[in-house]
Amino acid sequence: MKNLFKLFSIIILIITSNSNSFAAEKVEYLKTDWSFKGLFGKFDRASLQRGYQVYTEVCASCHSMKYLSYRNLAEPGGPEFSEAQAKAIAASFEVTDGPNSDGEMFTRPGKLSDKFVMPYDNVKAAQAANGGAYPPDMSVLVKARGGGVDYIYSLLQGYEEAPSNVSLDDGVYYNKYMYGNKIRMAAPLSDGLVEYGDGTNATVEQMSKDVTTFLMWSAEPHLESRHQMGFKAIVYLIILTVLVYFSMKRIWSRVESEV
């Protein structure tokens, strides 16, 4: 038994230390309380809804979210807009459909089943409009960056004057959290840029937190059910393990040996 515990603690130690070592550049990211971390972590509904507002009013002009559908906005575990609200959001977008019976493409208001409308038709068009840099798709962006939510949250607030020894080309900005410190995206947020419906003060910090929460949900839409199921599964396994342990002791008591 003692050996087994030792074994498992060594295993966990090795694995976690190994995976941490992948983060090549160590930067201290800004910290904030994320409601979705921890054993019972859940999304802050209001923050998700505000985050969607920031995304759609600010980010969406350049960044696509091609793996999300409008129906996701009304699904449990997400921003949980009402179905009517989600329908209204979808309908506010023009979607290209077709071909119709005449063989022509046409536009119509969006439906719940439509994917998020993309700001550009393709990667080349996105690059052409952004000085050669492709604004990455944001669907899984949080999982595609080593620092995860802390990195995105910090990056949004990391714009500052470039130090005198750094020279920046036209259309390049200085960000202390960006890999290499040079970023092609101008500071996207400024105080009061959006007007929150719930009266929350739209500071850069608040908007960064809201939109990052929204991005976490878009990358892991089933995070809440994962945490809930995980807790049940582990409690179940622990109870079963204890029961099996005592049955094992009982069975092995018939022979002169230890387990």
Add this chain to the structure above:
Amino acid sequence: MSDHDYRPKSKVGQWFNDRLPLLTLANHLTDYPTPKNLNYWWTFGGILTFCLITQIVTGLTLAMHYIAHADMAFESVEHIMRDVNYGWLIRYIHANGASMFFLAVYIHIFRSLFYGSYKAPREIIWIIGIIIYLLMMAAAFMGYVLPWGQMSFWGATVITNLFSAIPLVGEGIVTWLWGGYSVDNPTLTRFFTLHYLIPFLILGLVVLHIWALHVPGNNNPVGIDIKKPSKDTVPFHPYIVIKDGFALLMFMIVFAFFVFYAPNILGHADNYIEANPMVTPAHIVPEWYLLPFYAILRSVPDKLLGVVAMLSAILILAVLPWLDTSKIRSAVFRPLYKQFYWILVADVLILGYVGAMPAEGLYLLIARVATAYYFLHFLVILPVLGFKEKTLPVPLSITEPVLGGSPNLAAARNKESKIE
């Protein structure tokens, strides 16, 4: 197998068993005499079987939703994660299951190294095990390519390019592997096919592995031959079944922790960026379980020799039963080997660590020293140790050390003095 005289009780059972002796097999498996002093390091065989079955079942389910096409693979994985019912669960079990599989197999291999389980008469079990391990690495590598992320694509490019080191035919082999002039759709579809095939090859080899095990029976922590069945053994069922089950549950708790609370910690963030042949990631690293061999590969300055070193590092294990000249199996009675064993464990962990680091400066130096030591251990230390080492007296049966509390020296010495 000592139970050929088994006869089913019922008439129908006898009729069936005379035509296909499945019931004899079942009886053999439940009665199989197992040393009663097996410790928890011996439970990883059962855990590995569980891992294989889990990978096959989740893999089959994923394959129903996955699309093996360069333009659609990444999207189909997102489809699984978002829209397939419990798709996220199945995929996270499969992805983390690979890591759990390797974790268990490394413990299984190092248990064998510690207790000398590879020695006569168990060489064939060991060699089949090494083949399974090789196939596991191939399956894991190809599986990692399937999501078609950046690390998938560039990992595949780096590893397949290794074959170009082969003189004369290398370039041709690489083109043949790729099905074109770069890693692309034909590469993805063939990797998917092979990734689907290999687990079933492994399953077949696992049957042979267990069959070969059941001929001489299990080794044990004391490492001595025992009479079977005797008071040194217990029937597999219920004793070993319940013990393996208990250990498996402990293992599943760790497994569940990763799946539900840290599902991406063992993967690389870059693999959530869709493959892009025009953009090379800053650091291309394989999954953690391949890192020691990656370190060996990079520690040799010459490409061909690097590949040779990496392959030899694995294949050297296959001849281990003949490199280890010691007649004593268990490290418990080999004081010197025991120390070298732990140095080897540290050496492999160091190789894993530097494998994740950029191959430059101090890291490269450490990798070279660790690589040299790895080969030194198998090619020099083990053969010499067998002749030079003064081993401790070995007990005559399991019952003594067990009754004495643990397989310790005192019990063994006691017995010896009595004999004298």
